[in-house]
Amino acid sequence: MRELARRLAFLFFAGALAGALTSLGWWLLGAAGVMAQWGIALAPELTPAWLESHLVTGGLWGLLLLPFFSDAANRLLGLGAGVGILPTCHVVMVQWTSPTEPGALAPVLVLTFCVVWGLATAGLVLALREA
């Protein structure tokens, strides 16, 4: 029971930290004007509430890696990247009214960031778990 709870805590922390880091990357892309250049209307303002929301949602999505916690490093990284597709689907299909609402390239950018988030989460899990 305690081992399961520890795993969940590690996954939440890894997902949350990866979520915060990728959110900062997302904000940087918007602040640098790259999103406007690509015709994507998603540049956010860096506020504590925005960052904190992404931190917690990243942690919650990270819990999806629980069944694969003990897998080999390569497999865990691959699955991490795969799990990144799920938050992409949630953003594109649930949060937006149409898949290309904020711009034609927006789904691609969201997918890229979510896959990076998944890889970062898996990498952090590898750093946290016992060898």
Next chain:
Amino acid sequence: MRAFLQRVALASSSGALACYGVLVLASLLGRAEVGPQQAPLLAGNVLPRVAEGALWGIPLAVFLGRAWSQVMLAALVLSLAPALRTWLVGGPWPAASGPWAPAWILGAWALWGGVLGMLGAWLGGAPKARPGRGKRR
């Protein structure tokens, strides 16, 4: 390094979970008109508070792995920091007004500290209490 990172992860996750629990309890008390009314439990209100709990919980990592009583005491002392901040600077949670406001704020954060300490000590694997000096083996 890995061990310390693990302790940070455990303390932070414990802080997040403890904050969510206290948030729900405070909201229920508010609805029952036992305590001050809290903001509705929507993602926009809950997620930033849970993140605050996770961040405030991180310093407990220093004390994880010690005896239960030490972890609990450390968590309760650490809970004074967000309580004082909310009371003096003001913050969105817990919503409180009137003469009992400081007691509500301190109580909510102390409860958070208590839950954080229990979760942290359990997850961190606090060693069992050793018999006292005067006891026979």
